[in-house]
Amino acid sequence: MRIGMLGTGIVGRTLGSGLIGAGHEVTMGSRSATNPMAMEWMAGHETGAGVGTFEQAAANAEAVINATGGGVTLEALRAAGAANLAGKLLIDVSNPLDFSKGFPPSLTVSNTDSLGEQVQAAFPEARVVKSLNTISCDVMVNPGMLVQPTSLFVCGNDVAAKQETRELLGTLGWAPESVIDLGDITTSRGTEMYLPLWVRLMGALGTPHFNIAIVHQA
Numbered sequence: 336m337r338i339g340m341l342g343t344g345i346v347g348r349t350l351g352s353g354l355i356g357a358g359h360e361v362t363m364g365s366r367s368a369t370n371p372m373a374m375e376w377m378a379g380h381e382t383g384a385g386v387g388t389f390e391q392a393a394a395n396a397e398a399v400i401n402a403t404g405g406g407v408t409l410e411a412l413r414a415a416g417a418a419n420l421a422g423k424l425l426i427d428v429s430n431p432l433d434f435s436k437g438f439p440p441s442l443t444v445s446n447t448d449s450l451g452e453q454v455q456a457a458f459p460e461a462r463v464v465k466s467l468n469t470i471s472c473d474v475m476v477n478p479g480m481l482v483q484p485t486s487l488f489v490c491g492n493d494v495a496a497k498q499e500t501r502e503l504l505g506t507l508g509w510a511p512e513s514v515i516d517l518g519d520i521t522t523s524r525g526t527e528m529y530l531p532l533w534v535r536l537m538g539a540l541g542t543p544h545f546n547i548a549i550v551h552q553a
């Protein structure tokens with residue numbers, strides 16, 4: 336699949352490399368077509384990696400992944416261009432974290448709204464799926480690094496888009512039974528509001544390499 340990866344941070348680079356390793360083509364988007372982090376990332380791949388602006392990455396893609404900071408997500412997606420997102424799967428891995436008052440971060444939106452919903456509302460023609468935001472990027476691309484199978488979520492209004500996300504996650508090693516469909520995009524709220532617990536778990540465990548497993552009655 337041709338994927339436009341919006342974001343040059345650790346998530347964009349790690350997830351982008353993982354997807355290339357799984358056989359996909361990834362164009363990393365940035366505010367600059369020659370972002371040094373993106374150029375260095377591209378140089379580390381013999382094939383499958385490209386760089387460009389947010390707009391170029393989205394325009395050339397079959398599916399787009401938003402891996403930008405929650406506070407700048409809508410700005411980055413506007414730069415990508417609504418027309419370049421229309422009709423496409425848009426996987427939103429961002430979290431609405433506000434570090435302006437230090438650690439632990441607070442959420443910029445919660446309870447009655449979420450960043451996932453804001454993205455869907457701002458780009459109504461995109462098929463937004465909130466996913467992967469509840470785990471470290473190292474775990475995103477290597478679920479087998481954990482000692483047992485764990486759980487991931489998909490949230491979105493478009494059933495086909497959630498199925499496409501499941502298939503993409505499958506190429507990264509996520510078994511279908513590990514991926515729980517929470518429902519429409521309003522269910523993003525719960526996955527984003529898990530982040531205050533996630534950051535405290537990271538502190539308690541001393542590593543970002545963990546995840547939760549949902550266990551139910553036999």
Ligand SMILES: NC(=O)c1ccc[n+]([C@@H]2O[C@H](COP(=O)([O-])OP(=O)(O)OC[C@H]3O[C@@H](n4cnc5c(N)ncnc54)[C@H](OP(=O)(O)O)[C@@H]3O)[C@@H](O)[C@H]2O)c1
Pocket residue numbers: 341342343344345346347364365366367370402403404405407410411428429430431432467468469470471472473
């Ligand atoms: N760290 C993890 O393992 C993890 C796990 C799950 C979810 N997440 C979420 O994933 C997202 C990405 O995290 P990250 O640490 O990799 O990256 P980040 O540092 O939060 O974001 C980097 C991207 O934000 C863009 N950006 C910064 N200011 C901007 C602006 N004013 N307008 C448009 N774009 C702007 C940068 O553009 P340039 O390329 O132009 O500099 C860059 O591409 C976050 O929302 C985070 O909460 C992280």
